[in-house]
Amino acid sequence: MVSPVRTYALLAWTWTRAAAQYPLSFTLMTLGGFVLGGLDAAVIWVIFANTTTLGGFGLSEVMFLYGTAGLAFSVGDLMFSNLDRISQHIKAGTFDAMLVRPVSPFVQVATDRFVPHRIGRVLQGALVLGIGLSGVHVPLERAWMIPVMVLSGIVIFTAIWALGGAAQFLLTDAPEVANAFTYGGGTLVQYPLSVYGDNLVRGVTFVLPLAFVNWQPGLYVLDLEDPLDLPHWLRFLSPAAALALALVAGLAWRAGIRRYRSTGS
Amino acid sequence: MPSAESAADALRSPGPRLRRCATLYLRLVGYGFRKHAAYWAAAAAGAFTNTVFGVLRAYVLIALWRSRPGLGGYDVTDAVTYCFLTQAYIGPMQVFGGGLELPQRIRSGDIALDLVRPASLQLWCLSEDLGRAIYLFLARSVPPTIAGALLFGIVTPGDAGTWAAFAASFLLGVVVSFGWRYLVALASCWVLDDRGLSVMSMVLTTFFSGLMLPLVLFPGWLGTLARSLPWAAMVQVPADVYLGKTGVAGALAFQGFWALTLLGLGALATTAARRKVVIQGG
Numbered sequence: 001m002v003s004p005v006r007t008y009a010l011l012a013w014t015w016t017r018a019a020a021q022y023p024l025s026f027t028l029m030t031l032g033g034f035v036l037g038g039l040d041a042a043v044i045w046v047i048f049a050n051t052t053t054l055g056g057f058g059l060s061e062v063m064f065l066y067g068t069a070g071l072a073f074s075v076g077d078l079m080f081s082n083l084d085r086i087s088q089h090i091k092a093g094t095f096d097a098m099l100v101r102p103v104s105p106f107v108q109v110a111t112d113r114f115v116p117h118r119i120g121r122v123l124q125g126a127l128v129l130g131i132g133l134s135g136v137h138v139p140l141e142r143a144w145m146i147p148v149m150v151l152s153g154i155v156i157f158t159a160i161w162a163l164g165g166a167a168q169f170l171l172t173d174a175p176e177v178a179n180a181f182t183y184g185g186g187t188l189v190q191y192p193l194s195v196y197g198d199n200l201v202r203g204v205t206f207v208l209p210l211a212f213v214n215w216q217p218g219l220y221v222l223d224l225e226d227p228l229d230l231p232h233w234l235r236f237l238s239p240a241a242a243l244a245l246a247l248v249a250g251l252a253w254r255a256g257i258r259r260y261r262s263t264g265s
Numbered sequence: 266m267p268s269a270e271s272a273a274d275a276l277r278s279p280g281p282r283l284r285r286c287a288t289l290y291l292r293l294v295g296y297g298f299r300k301h302a303a304y305w306a307a308a309a310a311g312a313f314t315n316t317v318f319g320v321l322r323a324y325v326l327i328a329l330w331r332s333r334p335g336l337g338g339y340d341v342t343d344a345v346t347y348c349f350l351t352q353a354y355i356g357p358m359q360v361f362g363g364g365l366e367l368p369q370r371i372r373s374g375d376i377a378l379d380l381v382r383p384a385s386l387q388l389w390c391l392s393e394d395l396g397r398a399i400y401l402f403l404a405r406s407v408p409p410t411i412a413g414a415l416l417f418g419i420v421t422p423g424d425a426g427t428w429a430a431f432a433a434s435f436l437l438g439v440v441v442s443f444g445w446r447y448l449v450a451l452a453s454c455w456v457l458d459d460r461g462l463s464v465m466s467m468v469l470t471t472f473f474s475g476l477m478l479p480l481v482l483f484p485g486w487l488g489t490l491a492r493s494l495p496w497a498a499m500v501q502v503p504a505d506v507y508l509g510k511t512g513v514a515g516a517l518a519f520q521g522f523w524a525l526t527l528l529g530l531g532a533l534a535t536t537a538a539r540r541k542v543v544i545q546g547g
Contacts, residue, residue: 025458032464039468043477047325049484051332054325176310180317188321195328196321 008107012079015114026117033120037070040190041128055195060135061222066190067129068146068214072153073186074121080110080158081118083165084182087175090168096262105257109165142221149217152238153189156213159242159249160185166249169256181208189213194227201228212241289384290392297396301404308404311356316409319352323417337481343508344479346420349413350504351476356405357398357435358442358499360476362467364397365390367450368459376454380539387531391443398439420508427506430513434506437520441498444527445470451531454538475501495523 019026044066048059057065086109089095098108138146164178171177185208193201193215204210219226220235301308326344330336339347354360367390370376379386413419422428449466453459471477473496480491480501491497498520505511 022458025461028461029464032461032468035468036464039472039477042472046478046482046484047329050336050482051329053332055328171306171310173306174310176307176314179310180314184314184317184321187318191325191328196324200320200324 002103004104004107007103008111011107011111012114012116015111016116019116029117030120033117034124035120037074037121037124040070040187041066041124044190055192056227057192057194060132061224062192063128063132064136064222065132065192065214065218067125067127067132068150068153068218069186069189070125071122071129072125072150072213073157073189074118074125075150075154076157076161077186078115078118078122079154080161081182082110082112082114083161084168084175084178085109085112086165087168087172090172090260093263095260099257106162106253136222138221142223145217145221149212149214149221149238152217152242153213155242155246156209157182157185159245160208162246162249162253166252166256169260185210185213189215198228205230205234209241209245212238286384290388293389293392294396294399297393298400299396300393301397301400305404308356308401312405312408315352315355315405316412319349319409319413320416322352323348323413327417337479338510339479339481339508342418342420343510345413345417346508347479347504349410349417349419350507351500352409352413353406354438354500354503355476356401357439358474359398359446360442360470360474360500362446362449362463362470364394365446365450367447368453371450371453372459376538377542380542385535387447387528387535390447391440391528394443394446395439402435422507422509426513427509430517431503431507433517434503434513434520437517437524438499438503440524441495441520441527444524444531445495445499447531448527448534451534451538454541470496470499473497474499475504479504495527498523 041063044059044062047054048062052058054062083106086095089098089109089112094112095105095109098105101108133146160182161178164175164182167178168175188196188204189210193204193211201211205212205216216226216230216235217238226232226234323345326348327341330339330341330344334340336344367376370379379389382389410419414421422431445466449462450459452462456462473480473491473494475491475497480488480497482488483491492501502511502516502520506513506516
């Protein structure tokens, strides 16, 4: 059996080449993604045209949090958000075909109709992160956390997409429920968690670990107090939280596939 | 449009022409309603997602209004109400675009059939779209609003006059939204790849309608511009009518102006499409 990573790369590249056959359309859609992502940044700009602090954070700090969240979310979106199309595969019967091929169904669902122009949002997130970083003072001894938190964030979002995909084995008629957690999660972490209610913050720290995408490690990078006074060592737990959620998602995905009964023909 | 044959019976039925037309379009409203009611699970999931996003946006607005009380003439409760109302508009006003079958029918060529029917294509689509909006109002507007009222508390107008004005404003908002989406959909007759257009439409609508932030927050000329464009008539204006933040007559006139303008442009575009479409083969 070929390695899943190689298969993933091969299939994603195939769809990318297919999309590149229509260069104008591809360029416009990439630009569209860039602009659409930019709207969220425009919202932050409008908010800060009316105030100087939001939840105790200044513009550059919010841009930094938005940028890290946007980068992690959009890379996960680019690479794995097609997992939320699994209910369409189940309904169309194409999932059965995937199960008989000698390639992991996870890789097949993730790469089927891979959408390369989502790179537009990745670039947009990276740009805002750069702008945010230029406005905050981060010494090198704390900057190492930035790549760690972005990578952990990618794993966390990928795990949420996989969980959403696994849930669709049960909720084949209402795949949109997963959107509340995937896109909702991506939106939630765009802002400092200090704007939300305390119980919501505890929920996304200890149940669905969205706080580890950028909030807890972000507090370390920016060297700020936690408004909720949660333990200081939580700031270093992002990789552990990401791995734990990935494990849960992996088990759920396997359980979903085991439970799956084709309708046959 | 599977309802075409049975709906066309209405045109053949006896009686004066006006009444036959009214029967036809009313029937189409009913079909639009039923077509969407078939997907109740999807609508429930949409209502859930709208509620979650409503909660997230409400917290951001609360944080903003805590640091700037009274901003834009709203207090905190007004801002929270605004937030849940806008989430409630996403379904009926189809703020993210689409909702019409027209682009698929243009791509497949079925549009040729629609254009030779003895009924206006635009009114046909509008009737079905109103049916869709009525269903989505029940399925996707009421639940997030109730959730917002329970979780945060929202403003409810006390007098019947405001409720009546709001109902009129809501309906006009749906018509303006249809007018815009119809133009975008019909553009597929000229543009081969309609995806770029729909992304552009989504960018304009989500940002300039007031869905992402109340337009009263937009600074200077950007705010003046945003409040005079048609997208404001879909979200900001009906919300302001509900909150009693604007003169009712002026608000309805603004929405009416854009509804008529967009529908007029749509009628012109339909005529042009009729000339543009070439039916191949026979």
